[in-house]
Amino acid sequence: MCLLVVSSPNSTPQKKDLNNASCNNPHGFGYAVLAGDKIITGKGMNSKKVIKEFLEVRKKYPKSYAMYHARFATHGVKNEDNCHPFKVGGSDLTYLAHNGILDVHIEPTDKRSDTRIFAEDILPSMGGITALDNPNLYGMIEKWSAGSKIAVFTLDPNAEYDCYIINEDLGHWDNEGNWWSNDGYKPSAYSKYFNYYSDGSDIGNNAEDDYICYGCGEPVMDDGNPYHCYSCFTCFDCNMVKDDGCMCWSPEYDRWKSDSQHKLTTGVYNGQYDFGF
DSSP states (O other): OOEEEEEOTTOOOOHHHHHHHHHHSOSOEEEEEEETTEEEEEEESOHHHHHHHHHHHHHHOOSSOEEEEEOOOSSSOSSGGGSSOEEETTEEEEEEEEESOOOOOOOTTOOOOHHHHIIIIIHHHTTGGGGGGSHHHHHHHHHHTTTOEEEEEEOOTTOSOSEEEETGGGSEEOTTSEEESSSTTSOOTTTHHHHBOTTSOBOTTOGGGGGBOTTTOOBOOOSSOOSBOTTTOBBTTTOOBTTTTOOOOOHHHHHHHHHHHHHHHHSOOOSSSOOOO
């Protein structure tokens, strides 16, 4: 599925919409912001950290284009290397992100996603960013990627534009100047774990929500644990409850399962934290 949002100059997505998008697409996150003579990017497997960083960068550079991507993996391993956006042909001047599935041949030993292969191999073989300024090549790419949406940011002096959205008509613009590739930023059945305090009040864009668990409303312990809430087991990456929809993996999660099961069966807890069993 994935979710891709492109913000026009002087527009920024609401934090709660980015949270929803990340909750619904929990397999990696990334962003790109045009910042004068450079493109600032970031990516990671922790949505909370990536969203916070994205909004901070966007606040510094509000007068250009920006994009945020939340991944739902279809091809390639679930790791930071396969988080969007990707450099096109290895150039720091051009980045690409995608929503959909591309008809790309992937060798069994290739751990890259379809989008990453398109950015690193296929588009460069067509001429790189300048291919998007050729009406015939642009039409070929648009037809080949039918059903998908692709956003490209570039500072390449040979490019006619700094922002391209392929199959733009398949997404929609909101009233705030943000283009969304689909409705994946709207609340889902699990959004209660992401966007509300325990009393039901909307956290919106409040700064203090960085320190509150989105599942139970309890303060998040600042002890270096990046994985889950100790009170309700809400995952900090996808904000779904462990063993109830969360598809994230971490060494901490394996240890948590082992230790919690040990305490349940023996009454003795081996781990560092007391989870209240």
